Amino acid sequence: xxxxxxxxxxxxxSLGEFIASQRRAARLTLRQLADQAGVSNPYLSQIExxxxxxxxxxxxxxxxxxxISAAQLYVRAGILDPEEHESTSVEVAVLADNAINERQKxxxxxxxxxxxxxxxxxxxxxxxxxxE
Numbered sequence: 803x804x805x806x807x808x809x810x811x812x813x814x815x816s817l818g819e820f821i822a823s824q825r826r827a828a829r830l831t832l833r834q835l836a837d838q839a840g841v842s843n844p845y846l847s848q849i850e851x852x853x854x855x856x857x858x859x860x861x862x863x864x865x866x867x868x869x870i871s872a873a874q875l876y877v878r879a880g881i882l883d884p885e886e887h888e889s890t891s892v893e894v895a896v897l898a899d900n901a902i903n904e905r906q907k908x909x910x911x912x913x914x915x916x917x918x919x920x921x922x923x924x925x926x927x928x929x930x931x932x933x934e
Contacts, residue, residue: 816852816878817849817852817856817875817878817879817880818849818850818851818852818853819850819852820875820878821849821850821864821868821875822850824868824870825850825868828868828869830867830868832846832847832850835864835867835868838866838867839860839863839864839866839867840863841860841863841864855879856879857904858876858881858897858898858904858907859898859900861875861876861879861881861897862875862897862898872894872897872898873894876894876897881897892914893911893914896910896911896914897911
């Protein structure tokens with residue numbers, strides 16, 4: 803289960819480099835990607851240079867425009883734990899939801915993760931029947 807993390811500043815730099823490399827691989831100009839993702843050119847430029855921290859919503863928009871997994875960008879941004887980057891559709895949906903703020907997203911995912919862990923622990927604690 804993926805955990806939400808607090809990103810460090812160098813993660814934003816490497817995120818920006820990753821986005822720029824994906825943009826170049828897709829043969830898109832900065833302006834084209836900004837238009838497709840619905841962000842301004844200066845804002846995207848600042849993200850690529852590691853000067854701005856994009857929200858989960860912006861990362862979702864960029865992932866759609868670049869045709870890559872949103873989870874990849876969440877891991878690069880330090881939002882999801884890279885060792886547990888197999889995020890569920892629930893986590894991706896929560897992170898992409900524009901109706902709630904970043905703090906609320908973290909709380910929802912923490913609650914969801916605790917339920918999953920509780921159910922896993924309960925399943926492990928249940929003795930299995932042995933055949934005779």
